[in-house]
Amino acid sequence: MNSIAPFLALLLLISSCGRLSAQTITPLYVNFFTHNEERDYCTGRTSDIYCYFPPTLPASQPCGYQDQTVFLKLRGVLKELADTVRAGGAKWNWESDWVFLAGVRSFDKGDAATGGKNIVRWIAENNNGAIEIDAHAHESTYNYADVAYMLDSLGGKPSKVVGGFTWNFTQGNNTYTWMDFDNGIKGWKYPSFTWKPDILWGAAGYNRRRGQTDHAYDVETPGIWQPKDTSETGFKSHDPSKRLILLGNGYGKANDSSKTAEQIAGEIIAFADSLRQGTKPPTGRLYSYSIDLHQKFWACPGYVARTARVIELLKPYVQQGRIVWATNTEKVTAWKAQYQSQPNLYPFAQNIVSGIRSEKIAEGMLGLAIAPNPASDQAVAYFNLARPERVSLKLYNVLGQEVALLLDAELEAGEHAIPLPLGHCPSSIVFVRISSAAFSITKSIQVLR
Numbered sequence: 001m002n003s004i005a006p007f008l009a010l011l012l013l014i015s016s017c018g019r020l021s022a023q024t025i026t027p028l029y030v031n032f033f034t035h036n037e038e039r040d041y042c043t044g045r046t047s048d049i050y051c052y053f054p055p056t057l058p059a060s061q062p063c064g065y066q067d068q069t070v071f072l073k074l075r076g077v078l079k080e081l082a083d084t085v086r087a088g089g090a091k092w093n094w095e096s097d098w099v100f101l102a103g104v105r106s107f108d109k110g111d112a113a114t115g116g117k118n119i120v121r122w123i124a125e126n127n128n129g130a131i132e133i134d135a136h137a138h139e140s141t142y143n144y145a146d147v148a149y150m151l152d153s154l155g156g157k158p159s160k161v162v163g164g165f166t167w168n169f170t171q172g173n174n175t176y177t178w179m180d181f182d183n184g185i186k187g188w189k190y191p192s193f194t195w196k197p198d199i200l201w202g203a204a205g206y207n208r209r210r211g212q213t214d215h216a217y218d219v220e221t222p223g224i225w226q227p228k229d230t231s232e233t234g235f236k237s238h239d240p241s242k243r244l245i246l247l248g249n250g251y252g253k254a255n256d257s258s259k260t261a262e263q264i265a266g267e268i269i270a271f272a273d274s275l276r277q278g279t280k281p282p283t284g285r286l287y288s289y290s291i292d293l294h295q296k297f298w299a300c301p302g303y304v305a306r307t308a309r310v311i312e313l314l315k316p317y318v319q320q321g322r323i324v325w326a327t328n329t330e331k332v333t334a335w336k337a338q339y340q341s342q343p344n345l346y347p348f349a350q351n352i353v354s355g356i357r358s359e360k361i362a363e364g365m366l367g368l369a370i371a372p373n374p375a376s377d378q379a380v381a382y383f384n385l386a387r388p389e390r391v392s393l394k395l396y397n398v399l400g401q402e403v404a405l406l407l408d409a410e411l412e413a414g415e416h417a418i419p420l421p422l423g424h425c426p427s428s429i430v431f432v433r434i435s436s437a438a439f440s441i442t443k444s445i446q447v448l449r
């Protein structure tokens, strides 16, 4: 990690802005991440590649990365995104599953743009450390060790980061839990290969009642600690005798084509601002956020340009040392070196900024939290959907008049964060109402000028 840049940024800030002292700055460590999904293989004739494939594929359509045209299309965007991230001084954890790597093996002989290297080797060797490569596995037919082996054999220098895992159950269809990563796991396809990771990232939840992974049970946190075990309380407890480190991914930021760059950056900035306020969350600890460069939208128009714009919008915060771009491994290195490995059990089920709880609500209910509150220019509405629903979000003034319609859309299940632009509101109370066919909830926010 480049540890000099944040230091210089601090000096700059102290000299140019006497109001803040060095101690008041707790930076937010940010990276992009991407999974390419096993679903891109399109078993059952469905694919997660939007804007290129229809969601359900006709039988005549070639499938995922088994098809050279599809593979090369996504490889092209991968190269463009890598160039954008590197040029913008950002960081990216590219977390690959086996399906894309099988495509690399079959079709990627390298080209002039990658100096004749396959894209995996090119990412590892030609990006100045801007991109870290992690294994990602759904563990149906290839497990984590297999994917790490494939990355290694393609020249990808895989990290020791587990790119997504189930925190409260066994891994995938199988019989081991994340705790078994501690001793290392053997490949299924490549049983002579053992993989022993250090960092757990992306704690997905398992819903025992439904018998499947359920993102409503994800442990989303910007914190970092050494989890004790796979139980509800154990996972959310720090045990310094454990070797594996849980690195938080924040609260579900995604460049998913439904948002503008301003909205994506705004969510990150809202958290960085909350750290400056210094009460909640507590300062002086390591905070980690990751922005999802969701591969299923890569083929959609404007994807790379929007990513570049997010980097641009965060730049002033980076220059002030309030946001630090860092890969997952760099974040953990900073945690050990600059934060003395002090655990940060910053909440999963508690709002980040002003102490309003953003609960993981029981199925069928919604949690709505507005933060920061009070706010001046921008706040964020956080809520959780138990199932996909059409949701509207409106602002009302104290007379009950609608002043803005901010959202009216079909949303996926899980946590959502919708920026609330308040720049045009006078000092007053503004009401935020979120509703669907199933519910309607109103909360107030105080706007201060």
Ligand SMILES: [Zn+2]
Binding pocket: 035, 036, 037, 038, 136, 137, 138, 164
């Ligand atoms: Zn996945």
